[in-house]
Amino acid sequence: MVVLAGVSVVVFALVHLVPGDPVRLALGTRFSQESYDALRERSGLDQPLIEQFFTWLGGAVTGDLGVSFRSGDTVTSLIAERLPATLTLAFASILVALLIAIPLGTVSALRPRSVVDRVATVISQFGISVPDFWMGIVLILVFAGTLGWLPSGGYVPLSEDPLAWLQRLIMPAVVTGVVSGSVITRFVRSSVLEALGSDHVRTAQAKGLATRQVFTWHVLRNALLPLVTVTGVQLAYLLSGVVVVEIVFSWPGLGQLALQAVQARDYPVLQGAILLFAVVFLVINLVVDLLYTAIDPRIRR
Amino acid sequence: MRAIRPLALAATGALALSACGGGESVDTGGGGGGGDNTLVAAVSAQPDQFDPHVTSAYASFQVLENVYDTLVVPNPEDLTMEPSLATDWETSEDGLTWTFNLRDDVTFHDGSEFDAADVVYSFNRIIDEELQNAYRFENVESVEAVDPQTVEITVSQPTPNLPALIGGFKGTAIIPEGAAEEYDLQTEAVGTGPFTLGSSDASTTELAAYEDYWGGAPSIDGVEFRYVTEPAAALTALETGEVQWTDNVPPQQIEALQGNADVELASIPSVDYWYMSMNYAREPFGNPAVRQAIATAIDREAVTEAARFGAAQANQTAIPEGNFFASDYAPFDADQEAARRLLEQSGVPLPIEMGLMVTDEYPETVTAAQVIASQLQPIGIDVEVQTVDFATWLDRQSEGDFDAFMLGWLGNLDPFDYYHSQHITGGVNNYQGYSNPEVDRLLQAASSETDREARKDLYDEAVRMIVDDVSYLYLYNPNVVQAWEPDLSGYTIRPDRAINFEDVELP
Numbered sequence: 001m002v003v004l005a006g007v008s009v010v011v012f013a014l015v016h017l018v019p020g021d022p023v024r025l026a027l028g029t030r031f032s033q034e035s036y037d038a039l040r041e042r043s044g045l046d047q048p049l050i051e052q053f054f055t056w057l058g059g060a061v062t063g064d065l066g067v068s069f070r071s072g073d074t075v076t077s078l079i080a081e082r083l084p085a086t087l088t089l090a091f092a093s094i095l096v097a098l099l100i101a102i103p104l105g106t107v108s109a110l111r112p113r114s115v116v117d118r119v120a121t122v123i124s125q126f127g128i129s130v131p132d133f134w135m136g137i138v139l140i141l142v143f144a145g146t147l148g149w150l151p152s153g154g155y156v157p158l159s160e161d162p163l164a165w166l167q168r169l170i171m172p173a174v175v176t177g178v179v180s181g182s183v184i185t186r187f188v189r190s191s192v193l194e195a196l197g198s199d200h201v202r203t204a205q206a207k208g209l210a211t212r213q214v215f216t217w218h219v220l221r222n223a224l225l226p227l228v229t230v231t232g233v234q235l236a237y238l239l240s241g242v243v244v245v246e247i248v249f250s251w252p253g254l255g256q257l258a259l260q261a262v263q264a265r266d267y268p269v270l271q272g273a274i275l276l277f278a279v280v281f282l283v284i285n286l287v288v289d290l291l292y293t294a295i296d297p298r299i300r301r
Numbered sequence: 302m303r304a305i306r307p308l309a310l311a312a313t314g315a316l317a318l319s320a321c322g323g324g325e326s327v328d329t330g331g332g333g334g335g336g337d338n339t340l341v342a343a344v345s346a347q348p349d350q351f352d353p354h355v356t357s358a359y360a361s362f363q364v365l366e367n368v369y370d371t372l373v374v375p376n377p378e379d380l381t382m383e384p385s386l387a388t389d390w391e392t393s394e395d396g397l398t399w400t401f402n403l404r405d406d407v408t409f410h411d412g413s414e415f416d417a418a419d420v421v422y423s424f425n426r427i428i429d430e431e432l433q434n435a436y437r438f439e440n441v442e443s444v445e446a447v448d449p450q451t452v453e454i455t456v457s458q459p460t461p462n463l464p465a466l467i468g469g470f471k472g473t474a475i476i477p478e479g480a481a482e483e484y485d486l487q488t489e490a491v492g493t494g495p496f497t498l499g500s501s502d503a504s505t506t507e508l509a510a511y512e513d514y515w516g517g518a519p520s521i522d523g524v525e526f527r528y529v530t531e532p533a534a535a536l537t538a539l540e541t542g543e544v545q546w547t548d549n550v551p552p553q554q555i556e557a558l559q560g561n562a563d564v565e566l567a568s569i570p571s572v573d574y575w576y577m578s579m580n581y582a583r584e585p586f587g588n589p590a591v592r593q594a595i596a597t598a599i600d601r602e603a604v605t606e607a608a609r610f611g612a613a614q615a616n617q618t619a620i621p622e623g624n625f626f627a628s629d630y631a632p633f634d635a636d637q638e639a640a641r642r643l644l645e646q647s648g649v650p651l652p653i654e655m656g657l658m659v660t661d662e663y664p665e666t667v668t669a670a671q672v673i674a675s676q677l678q679p680i681g682i683d684v685e686v687q688t689v690d691f692a693t694w695l696d697r698q699s700e701g702d703f704d705a706f707m708l709g710w711l712g713n714l715d716p717f718d719y720y721h722s723q724h725i726t727g728g729v730n731n732y733q734g735y736s737n738p739e740v741d742r743l744l745q746a747a748s749s750e751t752d753r754e755a756r757k758d759l760y761d762e763a764v765r766m767i768v769d770d771v772s773y774l775y776l777y778n779p780n781v782v783q784a785w786e787p788d789l790s791g792y793t794i795r796p797d798r799a800i801n802f803e804d805v806e807l808p
Contacts, residue, residue, distance in 0.1 A: 020692025028357035252503030
């Protein structure tokens, strides 16, 4: 709660510090001074900043995040409208990422400096350095254009048409999943390597335990801790919207909403979105901490 | 009409077969769209809201064009004003009273009948609440209903461009009396147009044909606007048949698309113009010789080619060729030697540092600025291209915090739109600070001159001075570029970028 209060002050200050006048942006290039004054008054921007802050905070406490300058919709409804798409993409991407990272990272850790390891390094380096918009456009051109296997973009709710939902989810999830997966692969590799070299693993091996048992009980379990941390960070990042991928695949997520809000200097939407991202980070940190204690009983003490 | 349907259908069958040759076809109708007879259009942005009197977003007007009507409307070819909700109109001898006779067979989408009271209400709403387009009613003293079929507009001075002001686009749409109180116009629409507004979310906006439309119900069942920001995705969707129409065509693709049998491409001159402007209050740009040297050094053809890949016409004035009011004045000939001499004669110490402000909101300005910078460098002007976001750009423009900037004026109909507020002393859009009493006199006279020929002469004379003084340094008129499926018929691409699907037919 204390953190949130601090966050809300910072959010409000940051948003209002950014240069740019939302009223001028809303009116475009042709308008009269009278129209400008009238709209400024209607949007409450003529009030002193401190007053605007307390009005907003008062609402935010009761779950009312205000009304968008651009559309006149409530900020909560705008966010709620885009939340399912963002959640879908974030979790699908994490799934893809883990499916790539865990096998790839483990295999390359078990055979360090082997051909497999080198190939894995190259793949993860590729995933990190290739721009996601480029990867997205190539996928569209190949799988939607040339092959015609998948639609070029868009979003359909799962409840409406599960097949259409899945078809449209594959490409964006692969692009973000490859990027996140490449990052996570590195962590998996180094943490498995570290666990392999630790004393208790050597002890276990010395006791004569089967390799398989050593691996699942002593190596993987220890390597899990850093994996949970980095996965949590990646998930938080994905949940705050992946703007570029959303734009390339016409995916109506929170990233696009935040971008539009920045461009229009739509303060209420921007504040709402940033506040939500802050909450997401806090919650995920909490969950990661809880998972720690579940995985490693020593932390509980 | 019905007789040719089977033929058209057969043709489509063949096309669909060839289009799917590359792989298995996918279910493309799953986007929540309507039936087979719904047109799916890929547009590049989501409408911000649907109140025609409030929004200024092009994405909104793409939709609203099909939902609302105005009293008069620009003709699709030459953009002269023609009847819409008004059947005809006349001006009094002194030019101060305009009388519009209205159609008597029009109903709004909520079933109510359209009459003069709705016009009075709509216009007064814009005027009284100082909404976005209030400036268009600057000269209007009153809007009155003489009888249910007649509206009288009184103006303070002859206003020959009144039809363009009240009917140029759907920002002055007619809504039913009391609609602003009765409906949430930001999300609902109650127009008289060929389509009604259905649902709208973060992915699509859907329209349905209005059966009681006064112009006859459209042949298609509806329109689904899909927001596809990435041009490569929009083109792919068009080629695979996911969408049937798009305006999201990158200029660099035009040539490749012209040879593509799966796509019908249209590229026609628009009414927009792009220009560069220098700050008179910042030395040495207040010096006419410096501005003229810059205007002489710039090779407009090269700038146009770089910024628009040829889908534009270089121009030294604002109004595109072919328009009645166009001027053929072109005094500058991209001569760096002459430009250098002009600079030498001016005695201004070289090199001159110039910040050229552009915005990534319009990427073509960034490209053009880079070309301009390279063209000015040899004559001793060091251009620093300053790319900022549009919000910052607008702030700096209005605060006069710039050496020079580049931008465009879009959707111009009347010469008044092209020249007036940009060049008259103290004009709301005269950010450069230009002031020439003779130009003021000519622009004022032209704004109230009712004789078309005489009006053109006045503008011609003003434009020569504006160009010579380099109040604006005109660069080019871009094309409107749109693409659609070859078997879509009845669609007309318009120079004002209005998107009208009323007469579209799908096979």
